Amino acid sequence: MIIIDGQKSDFNITNFTNLDELLVGLMSMEHLDNRIVTDVLVNDEAFSEIYPHQAEDVDCRDIQKVEIKTMGVPEMGVNIARELYKVIRLMSEGSKQIADLFRRADDAEALEMYQDLLDVTRxxxxxxxxxxxxFSLTKNPQFETAVNELSELFTEMMEVQENEDWILLSDLLEYEFHPLVERWKSIVAQLREDVRKSIREN
Structure with missing residues (x-):
């Protein structure tokens, strides 16, 4: 049985070889254009890939029920823009805490938090x-510059981490990463406005 957004589908699981093939087949349906899959449940258990193309390894013979939940692209855009504020706050507070832990030589906890910060930044x-x-957002020079700066700083931080120079890393976090993340607040505000405008125009 295949359920899409609460509605039973005419598709049959046995028509597909593996879960990846099934999901690709479902998303090619016309009424799912401009929609993004947010959740996949296989036999009533949430499924998310631990490694790339893991869905190809899930044989359809082992599946009795697949349920997918989707969201419209405009709605997803608004939700992502809203979430970005929370993410910025996490990055901003986290960078200061990690710099402080490194300076106190609490390397184990600092590195654990730092790994989380890298994941969040990515x-x-x-x-x-x-x-x-x-959303084909307008070319905003401030936006483009901030993206490039954050990407370059991210790369530099990774290199410093490889050299295990924790003092330099704490300086980068406090004096470069933190101010850069703070600048993103106004950029995200503009981004949210651009997304709303794009939705209104379409």
């Missing part, structure tokens, strides 16, 4: 990129 850059691509 996700932030992905979300920003998705919004820009999906």
């Amino acid at each position: 996700d932030f850059l992905t979300m920003i990129g998705a919004l820009r691509d999906e």
Whole structure:
């Protein structure tokens, strides 16, 4: 049985070889154009890939029920723009805490938090990129500069981490990363406005 957004589908699980093929087949349906999959449940259990193309390894013979939940691109855009504020706050507060932990030589806890910060920053850059691509947002020089600066600083921080220079890393976090993240607040405000404008025009 296949359920899409609460409605039973005419598609049959046995028509597909694996979960990846099934999901690609479902998303090619016309009424799912401009929609993004937010949740996949396989046999009533949430499914998310731990490694790339994991869905290809899930044999459809082992599946009795698939449920997918989707969201319209405009709605997703507004939600992402709203979430970006929370993400910025996490990045801003986290960078100061980690710098402080490194300076106190609490390296184990600092590194654990730092890894989380890298993951959040990577996700932030992905979300920003998705919004820009999906909504063909106006070329904002401030936006482009901030994206480049954050990407370059992210790369520099990774290199410093490899050299295990924790004092330099704490300086980068406090004096470069933190102010840069704070500047993103006004950029995200503009981004949210651009997304709303794009939705109104379409």
